[in-house]
Amino acid sequence: GDSVTQTEGLVTLTEGLPVMLNCTYQSTYSPFLFWYVQHLNEAPKLLLKSFTDNKRPEHQGFHATLHKSSSSFHLQKSSAQLSDSALYYCAFPYGNEKITFGAGTKLTIKP
Amino acid sequence: EAAVTQSPRSKVAVTGGKVTLSCHQTNNHDYMYWYRQDTGHGLRLIHYSYVADSTEKGDIPDGYKASRPSQENFSLILELASLSQTAVYFCASSDDRSSYEQYFGPGTRLTVL
Numbered sequence: 351g352d353s354v355t356q357t358e359g360l361v362t363l364t365e366g367l368p369v370m371l372n373c374t375y376q377s378t379y380s381p382f383l384f385w386y387v388q389h390l391n392e393a394p395k396l397l398l399k400s401f402t403d404n405k406r407p408e409h410q411g412f413h414a415t416l417h418k419s420s421s422s423f424h425l426q427k428s429s430a431q432l433s434d435s436a437l438y439y440c441a442f443p444y445g446n447e448k449i450t451f452g453a454g455t456k457l458t459i460k461p
Numbered sequence: 462e463a464a465v466t467q468s469p470r471s472k473v474a475v476t477g478g479k480v481t482l483s484c485h486q487t488n489n490h491d492y493m494y495w496y497r498q499d500t501g502h503g504l505r506l507i508h509y510s511y512v513a514d515s516t517e518k519g520d521i522p523d524g525y526k527a528s529r530p531s532q533e534n535f536s537l538i539l540e541l542a543s544l545s546q547t548a549v550y551f552c553a554s555s556d557d558r559s560s561y562e563q564y565f566g567p568g569t570r571l572t573v574l
Contacts, residue, residue, distance in 0.1 A: 359501065382561060393465075393551060393565035394504065439503060443561040447492045447511065448519070451504040 352377045352444045356452035369427040371455045373440030383423040388437040430459045465566035473572045480539040484552030491556045493535040497548040542573045
């Protein structure tokens with residue numbers, strides 16, 4: 351069935367280093383892929399959404415490229431900031447306006 | 462700005478008791494959802510609704526009921542709360558115009574003792 355996999359449960363990085371969070375998916379049909387971010391004691395909110403025309407979405411320094419050949423939508427940032435510490439979810443829509451979320455990756459940035 | 466509110470923000474319930482979690486949205490969205498969040502499992506869909514007076518089962522509906530009395534309101538009901546239902550519960554809304562983007566409420570932390 352349709353699913354999304356985030357292989358890293360916990361990622362700890364030093365400030366200034368590059369970030370890459372992995373996301374792979376299995377879907378018979380997925381028009382979009384998303385990254386949601388959830389800061390401590392806050393609600394999840396949309397960070398990025400893939401485009402259908404292969405443009406690379408970017409927001410707050412984060413970007414992600416949809417690779418249909420490898421069914422991946424990894425999240426990247428060139429230089430981590432302390433404020434990037436949060437829980438990150440990869441997700442895609444399925445069925446009728448439903449979203450399936452990965453298990454999440456907790457990113458911790460240390461000084 | 463889209464707005465989804467939830468009440469209560471936290472609750473302690475006893476095993477076997479009835480719990481009702483409420484959600485209200487002012488986005489004029491057709492779709493509303495209930496998720497539970499557990500460490501290691503991410504966000505899992507419990508129930509959702511695309512129109513008032515109708516609800517649909519999500520991926521983990523067992524032990525939960527839902528009610529959508531109006532477009533703005535969506536409740537999650539635990540008739541017989543169990544220890545395993547201790548979690549954080551999020552309500553969300555979306556519609557066709559938002560292209561699947563989900564707007565989440567602040568969450569309700571439920572502890573069942």
